[in-house]
Amino acid sequence: MRWHRIRALLQNYYYASLNSLDRIFDVIYWPILDIFIWGFMTLYIQGISEFNILNSILGAIVIWVFLWRASQDPVVYILESFWSRSVYHLFAAPVKVSELMVALSILGIVRSLIAFTVMISVSFLLYQFNFFAFNLGHFAMFIGILLLFAWGVGLLISSLVFRFGTRVQVLAWSTIWIIQPFSCVFYPVSALPVWAQKIAVLLPTTHVFEQLRASLAGNTINYGSLVYALVVSVLFTVIMAFVISRAIEKAKKSGRIAKAE
Amino acid sequence: MAILTVKKLRKTFPIKGKKLTAVDGVSFSVQKGEIFGLLGVNGAGKSTTINMLTGLTRPDSGSVTMFGKNYFKNEEECKQRCNVATAYYHLSHNLTALQNLKVFANLYNVHNPMEKIRELSEKFMVTHRFNTKVSYLSSGERTRLVIVKALLNNPEILFLDECTVGLDPDVAELVRDHLLQYNKETGCTIIFTSHYMQEVEKLCDRIAFMDSGKIVRVGNAHDLVKELQMQRVTLRFSQNKKEAKSLLRKEGIPFSEKGKMISFQIKNKNKVLYPLLEKFVKKKIVFDDIHVDKPTLEEYFIAQSRNAVKKEVTHK
Numbered sequence: 001m002r003w004h005r006i007r008a009l010l011q012n013y014y015y016a017s018l019n020s021l022d023r024i025f026d027v028i029y030w031p032i033l034d035i036f037i038w039g040f041m042t043l044y045i046q047g048i049s050e051f052n053i054l055n056s057i058l059g060a061i062v063i064w065v066f067l068w069r070a071s072q073d074p075v076v077y078i079l080e081s082f083w084s085r086s087v088y089h090l091f092a093a094p095v096k097v098s099e100l101m102v103a104l105s106i107l108g109i110v111r112s113l114i115a116f117t118v119m120i121s122v123s124f125l126l127y128q129f130n131f132f133a134f135n136l137g138h139f140a141m142f143i144g145i146l147l148l149f150a151w152g153v154g155l156l157i158s159s160l161v162f163r164f165g166t167r168v169q170v171l172a173w174s175t176i177w178i179i180q181p182f183s184c185v186f187y188p189v190s191a192l193p194v195w196a197q198k199i200a201v202l203l204p205t206t207h208v209f210e211q212l213r214a215s216l217a218g219n220t221i222n223y224g225s226l227v228y229a230l231v232v233s234v235l236f237t238v239i240m241a242f243v244i245s246r247a248i249e250k251a252k253k254s255g256r257i258a259k260a261e
Numbered sequence: 262m263a264i265l266t267v268k269k270l271r272k273t274f275p276i277k278g279k280k281l282t283a284v285d286g287v288s289f290s291v292q293k294g295e296i297f298g299l300l301g302v303n304g305a306g307k308s309t310t311i312n313m314l315t316g317l318t319r320p321d322s323g324s325v326t327m328f329g330k331n332y333f334k335n336e337e338e339c340k341q342r343c344n345v346a347t348a349y350y351h352l353s354h355n356l357t358a359l360q361n362l363k364v365f366a367n368l369y370n371v372h373n374p375m376e377k378i379r380e381l382s383e384k385f386m387v388t389h390r391f392n393t394k395v396s397y398l399s400s401g402e403r404t405r406l407v408i409v410k411a412l413l414n415n416p417e418i419l420f421l422d423e424c425t426v427g428l429d430p431d432v433a434e435l436v437r438d439h440l441l442q443y444n445k446e447t448g449c450t451i452i453f454t455s456h457y458m459q460e461v462e463k464l465c466d467r468i469a470f471m472d473s474g475k476i477v478r479v480g481n482a483h484d485l486v487k488e489l490q491m492q493r494v495t496l497r498f499s500q501n502k503k504e505a506k507s508l509l510r511k512e513g514i515p516f517s518e519k520g521k522m523i524s525f526q527i528k529n530k531n532k533v534l535y536p537l538l539e540k541f542v543k544k545k546i547v548f549d550d551i552h553v554d555k556p557t558l559e560e561y562f563i564a565q566s567r568n569a570v571k572k573e574v575t576h577k
């Protein structure tokens with residue numbers, strides 16, 4: 001692994017982000033819209049119920065963005081290189097799969113941090129939601145696990161793009177919304193029907209959001225649950241790192257890297 | 262010493278359940294500093310061959326030795342010492358010309374990147390488009406940009422896959438001049454694909470003709486081009502055919518006949534054909550019609566590959 005190549009890839013993503021309105025909207029417009037809709041809806045519900053739910057909804061949304069951006073953005077930047085066919089020049093250069101993975105992970109972290117910052121600022125302005133009043137140690141753990149899992153998801157979808165080409169590009173934007181309902185972001189696992197609970201408890205994300213609610217309610221958090229989430233996320237991401245290197249090798253065999261789509 | 266040796270390279274693509282053989286046991290070797298041309302009609306397998314040598318496509322079988330090393334075991338080093346340009350794959354559309362060049366200069370760890378970028382961009386006339394996004398560049402500008410990218414790392418082997426397609430003729434000429442100059446100055450080896458004969462004639466030291474995934478002929482560019490300059494003369498006789506044949510025999514010109522037609526090949530109209538026609542007139546040999554044509558590159562390729570097939574059959 002060579003740092004100058006990782007830096008060059010990051011430079012590429014930096015320029016691409018600045019030059020494209022789509023990529024700017026991804027980290028500013030959509031997150032703000034999310035805060036607007038969920039925040040005002042929550043305020044409304046808050047008015048007709050007795051339970052304080054603003055913190056738990058907004059707290060969930062602002063950490064959900066790490067899973068959202070860090071899994072989706074790497075895929076979108078890979079897709080862009082397929083759309084403009086510059087992937088040809090990228091792979092003719094001495095770039096290693098590991099370097100690509102590291103660069104994409106850093107991209108994911110940076111872009112989720114930007115979206116996160118936008119979200120907590122807007123939430124503060126609109127609803128006086130103060131993120132820094134929470135147990136930040138807990139939040140650091142939650143965010144760390146979500147990022148790890150997000151990398152795995154991003155690598156999985158990227159592998160599918162290398163394997164099947166841009167015809168599976170819709171997965172880049174849709175996968176995360178399939179995971180969301182099972183991850184119990186806004187409601188406890190017990191709110192799900194039994195069949196869905198069985199899927200939910202397997203997902204590391206569910207454990208993170210369950211503990212998030214515990215932390216916000218001032219209850220002690222279940223570290224066993226977080227350790228499970230961490231181990232699953234690490235394993236998943238390691239397996240996906242292996243899967244993507246196989247997928248890229250497969251793409252070279254099928255001639256996808258140097259093929260007009 | 263050979264800087265690149267390719268042995269029995271083979272690549273098939275699965276197409277609708279069947280196997281399409283794109284490259285069928287290609288072997289060749291290129292000397293340091295040589296400009297080696299791969300020629301052939303569309304679909305002959307030129308690009309697939311290049312893609313296997315730039316690490317974009319994996320061969321089914323075969324070996325590649327580059328810089329004296331097994332390419333597939335030293336891919337990182339080999340890629341660092343090579344580069345590729347083509348008119349068919351552009352740099353990132355969302356980045357400006359300059360941003361793209363900066364990224365690739367850093368990818369290849371170029372020393373003094375801005376200096377290098379400026380020097381090359383001026384040569385290939387892309388400096389005035391530095392701050393324009395690739396998506397707004399003309400196809401000629403995009404291609405020139407790709408060529409600049411391909412020279413950033415001072416490649417020791419430069420792969421050029423139809424890199425002048427879509428350039429204005431005068432620009433193509435300039436690009437060829439610069440590439441030739443680069444080859445002379447640095448001793449860089451160039452592997453070049455094209456179907457423009459003139460281009461190949463001007464640039465290449467040696468040429469390999471490809472057809473249906475096979476190299477059917479390799480040779481010194483000069484000789485092959487000369488062969489291509491042969492013209493075919495066809496004469497139609499309704500009388501005097503016998504006399505014409507004996508005259509041709511006397512002149513030592515091999516010919517073939519078909520019905521009323523006699524055809525033969527000549528190298529030079531002035532030196533061979535006109536004196537011959539004078540002799541026809543002197544001997545009162547009358548022909549009805551004369552037709553002189555030059556085989557196109559395509560015809561030539563096809564004839565070449567048919568000959569190759571014939572030879573193979575007779576060998577067996």
Ligand SMILES: Nc1ncnc2c1ncn2[C@@H]1O[C@H](COP(=O)(O)OP(=O)(O)O)[C@@H](O)[C@H]1O
Nearest residue numbers: 254255256259274283303304305306307308309
């Ligand atoms: N990635 C690919 N997938 C499937 N078929 C391919 C691929 N690349 C090339 N081919 C096929 O292989 C053959 C050789 O193509 P190519 O190497 O591009 O020829 P050339 O460059 O000489 O025009 C063609 O029939 C082409 O359709």
Ligand SMILES: [Mg+2]
Nearest residue numbers: 307308309423
């Ligand atoms: Mg081609």
